[in-house]
Amino acid sequence: MTDAVVIVLREVLEAMLLICMLMASSTAMGYRFRWMGLALLFGVFGATAYALRLEQISMAFEGFGQEIVNSTLLIAIAVMLAAHNYLAVKQLYNPRYKVPYGLFLLVFVGTVSMAMTREGAEIYLYGYSYGVLAGNMSAVFSGGAIGVGIGLSIGTFFYYALKSLARNKRLVTCCVVSLILAAGMMGQAALYLSQADLMPSQGALWDTSNVFAESSLMGELLHAAIGYEASPSLTQVLLYLGSVLTSLAAMFAAWFLYRKPESGEVGEAR
Amino acid sequence: MASIRLFLTFTLIAIIVLVSFLSSLRGYRESMSEAETLFDMQLQEHAKLLSLISPSTNTSGAAKLLEELVLPQQSDLELSAESLIAYQVFDDQGRLVMRSVVAPSAAMSPLEVGYSDRNFSGYRWRVLVVHNPDAQRWVMAAQRVDVRYELAESVILEAVIPTVLSIPLAALLIWFIVGYGLRPIEQLAQAVRSREVSDLSAVRLDNVPRELTPLTLSTNDLLRRLQSSFNREKRFAADAAHELRTPISILKVQVHNLLEEMAAPSASLQELQLSIDAMGHLVEQILVLNRMSPDQYMVQFQPVDLYKLAQEVISSEYEPILEREQHFDLEGGSATIRGDGTALRSLISNLVANASKYSPVHARIRMRIAQRGTRVSLLVEDSGPGIPLDYRERVFDRFYRLDGDRHASGVGGSGLGLAIVKHIVEMHGADISLSSSKELGGLCVSIQFDAVQNKQDHKGRLS
Amino acid sequence: MKMNGNLTTGRSFFARALQVLLLTLLCSAAWAQIPVFEIEIREHLFFPAEFEIPANQKVKLIIYNRDATPEEFESYELNREKVIVGNSQGVVFIGPLKPGEYPFFGEFNLKTALGKIIVK
Incomplete structure (x- = not known):
């Protein structure tokens, strides 16, 4: 049962941090949660389709379909999150600007449904193979429920913590969270690419598994929150930093373009 | 939210x-x-x-x-x-x-x-x-x-x-218990929301929880202050009008004397006399309006035959109609409602005066009083210019006059007539609506009262 | 069981181009010289559960899943994660690695599907 808890919790937590950040951000942007329905619908559909078509996907690209699809999804999410940061900063510095609903939907629904496709497929496969096929339904059910419960609870607190901030601070905090999440995704994408030998793989730069083992609860939490890896390779670190810089550049560009001319020296939080 | x-x-x-x-x-x-x-x-x-x-x-x-x-x-x-x-x-x-x-x-x-x-x-x-x-x-x-x-x-x-x-069971219980715990807030909101516009009395709730007591107290305090300033404002208008009556009467007498003393009547003095009359009318109307406002009037309802009342009012105020050579019909029969004689008299007189004032010379005016089932309807129609659809709500506002002071008819008025009518209608729990008269082409004012049982067919004519 | 035959024909131009580009740019080691190791999953067990690979060298790992149920080959130490559908196989590149022990597991059957790679 603990396996089910760990597997489900890891995926749910990763998705919840992203979803709750975007929910808080959408309240700051002045939109209600209708987009969530669409995102959940697409996410569930995507996850099911991915899980059911996994065999074909795996065989594609010379057996590296999974790695290609996963890294594509991860990179796309990271790009969407950078776009989110751009829009958020634009709205922050330009009070009369409101993100157009179509663009808002594209970024928010796109991000959440792609994240859910990846995370959901894993839960689906696990539940199906270990629960249904191997007949461990009660263990998978209770473990899954505990994992989902803990993940949703942490997400609830995360959301209300963000919500308690004043609008502008909330928007900035969401940008910081989104920047870190995106960097974690890029780090993971690097793993998939080197696993498929599409990127050079080198030895680990450092090893902190004796501080926080990746399999420990703390390691899982850190992995979900900041994309923690105990022994990352050079490419991973480079992509991680690259993503941070891209997001920062997007935010800086928005700030540069939309700050008020007469108040050039305003700090980011104002 | x-x-x-x-x-x-x-x-x-x-x-x-x-x-x-x-x-x-x-x-x-x-x-x-x-x-x-x-x-x-x-x-x-x-x-x-x-x-x-x-x-x-x-x-x-x-x-x-x-x-x-x-x-x-x-x-x-x-x-x-x-x-x-x-x-x-x-x-x-x-x-x-x-x-x-x-x-x-x-x-x-x-x-x-x-x-x-x-x-x-x-x-x-x-x-x-x-x-x-x-x-x-x-x-x-x-x-x-x-x-x-x-x-x-x-x-x-x-x-x-x-x-x-x-x-899931715990979640359901929490949902209901939290809802139950928050009910006093809901009740307070409901108590504030459901009161009449003019009701400024204190909010009374049983078992107000400690957390809500300050809110209830300050709400009531606010209401009390609002009520007293409201009263002050209302009294001020009435007092001012009342105080103006005496000087205006004196003015009237003085102008009259002045006219008598002068050998040749001066045109501007006559203008002055007219203006003083208009001012007197305005002050009277303000007093009536204040007396007739629903929250002010000490209501003493008695059965009133609307038809008989209309006959009385018209015969006493027939002069302006004659002057303008207008044609007036009173149709219908005896219809009894519960109401206040003075207020209803004022209502009919205002309606008749309005119809006459804003219709051209030789116009037709028709008043029809009839009982239909449990309702008594009072209709006043004229062949004047009527009121465009967009203005029909606003004419009930105090001091609102169509086209400002430069009314097409060229007559002066207080702009309070229809406001008084509305007050009296509300006081009687009746409904008023404005439309275009199908037969006469002008304005049609329709007022619907609740009837008192007694029914008698009667047809009269006054011209 | 060799997988080369029909799969090479299905290879996408994009993947190949990307691969060639990256390979020529970044790794001078020839593609053909990468040592290949094979493991099997049967009844939610790894066979062999322990094996050795050379240190400081990239290695190609072919995992055959003989069970009907899918399995996820995963290792925190190797930083690898791949789902292998029932009755199929998957390829994972690992390394270059320092000498040591690198445990791996099947995430869908954590109690039994356990193994480790010994790098020498």
Whole structure:
């Protein structure tokens, strides 16, 4: 049962941090949660389709379909999150600007449904193979429920913590969270690419598994929150930093373009 | 909008879920490791026991099967068959002396004392190796990992599942309890929301919780201050109008005297006289309006025959109609309503004056009073210019005059006539509507009163 | 069981181009010289559960899943994660690695599907 808890919790937590950040951000942007329905619908559909078509996907690209699809999804999410940061900063510095609903939907629904496709497929496969096929339904059910419960609870607190901030601070905090999440995704994408030998793989730069083992609860939490890896390779670190810089550049560009001319020296939080 | 109820419900459920799930997860882990220890002890006891039994040294070459010696047929043990422990006994030379049916003939583990996990016979096993130097025996006892795990889990899950299943119930209870706890707020909001516009009396609630008392008190304080300033404002208008009456009457007399004294009547003096008359009318109208406002008027309702009242009013105020050579009809019959004679008189007089004033010379005006079922309707129609659709709501406002002061008819007015009419209509719980007259082409004012039973057909005509 | 035959034909131009580009740019080691190791999953067990690979060298690992159920080959130490559908196989590149022990597991059957790679 603990396996089910760990597997489900890891995926749910990763998705919840992203979803709750975007929910808080959408309240700051002045939109209600209708987009969530669409995102959940697409996410569930995507996850099911991915899980059911996994065999074909795996065989594609010379057996590296999974790695290609996963890294594509991860990179796309990271790009969407950078776009989110751009829009958020634009709205922050330009009070009369409101993100157009179509663009808002594209970024928010796109991000959440792609994240859910990846995370959901894993839960689906696990539940199906270990629960249904191997007949461990009660263990998978209770473990899954505990994992989902803990993940949703942490997400609830995360959301209300963000919500308690004043609008502008909330928007900035969401940008910081989104920047870190995106960097974690890029780090993971690097793993998939080197696993498929599409990127050079080198030895680990450092090893902190004796501080926080990746399999420990703390390691899982850190992995979900900041994309923690105990022994990352050079490419991973480079992509991680690259993503941070891209997001920062997007935010800086928005700030540069939309700050008020007469108040050039305003700090980011104002 | 942020909702207190949702916030409390979600965070409370989240806390309960975190606490109960983490503790049951911990309990599960503890129990599982406890079960592991138990299974290991079981292995140990079996191995020890076996190391003490010293079968005759294997000379024939083939290892003996333990079950044949000790255990009954396997079919009797169908249920526990999977959980059976596999044994192997080796001598010091590493030769297999004895084994159980489920054990392979190759060594399950290297000859190293202690526990280890090994894959063989298509399963993963927990293997314990024990060495008895006295008997020169190596004993290996093994249990399938998956079977151990499933056995332990099936027992321990029984304790975890109720916790998981109880969460939806807890969530439902929390939702209702939070809703119940927040009900005083809802009640206070309801009490404030449901009152009449003009009702500024204090909000009274039973059992106001301590947290809401300051809010209730300050709301009531606010209402009280609003009420007193409202009263002051109203009294001021009435007082001012009342105080203006005397000087205006004096003015009237003085102008009259002045006109008498002058040999040739001065045009501007006549203008002055007209203006003073208009001012007097305005002040009278303000007084009437104040007296007729629904929250001010001391209502004393009596049965009133609207038709008879109309006859009286028209005969006493027929002069302007005659002056303008207008044609006036009163149709209908006796219709009794409950109301206040003075107020209704004022209502009819205002309507007639309006119709006459704003219709051209030679216009037709018709008043119709009829009882239809439980309703009495009072209709005033004219052949004047009417009121465009967009302005029909606004003409009831105080001091609102169509086209400002430059009315097309070129007549002066206070702009209070219809406001007074509206007040009186509201006071009687009647409905008023403005439309275009189909027959006469001008304005049609329609007022619907509740009737008093008595019914009498009567037709009269006045021209 | 060799997978080269029909799969090479299905290879996408994009993947190949990307691969060639990256390979020529970044790794001078020839593609053909990468050592290949194979493991099997049967009854939720790894066979072999322990094996050795050379240190400081990239290695190609082919995992055959003989079970009907999917399995996820995963290792925190190797930083690898791949789902292998029932009755199929998957390829994972690992390394170059320092000498040591690198445990791996099948995430869908954590109690039994355990193994480790010994790098020498």
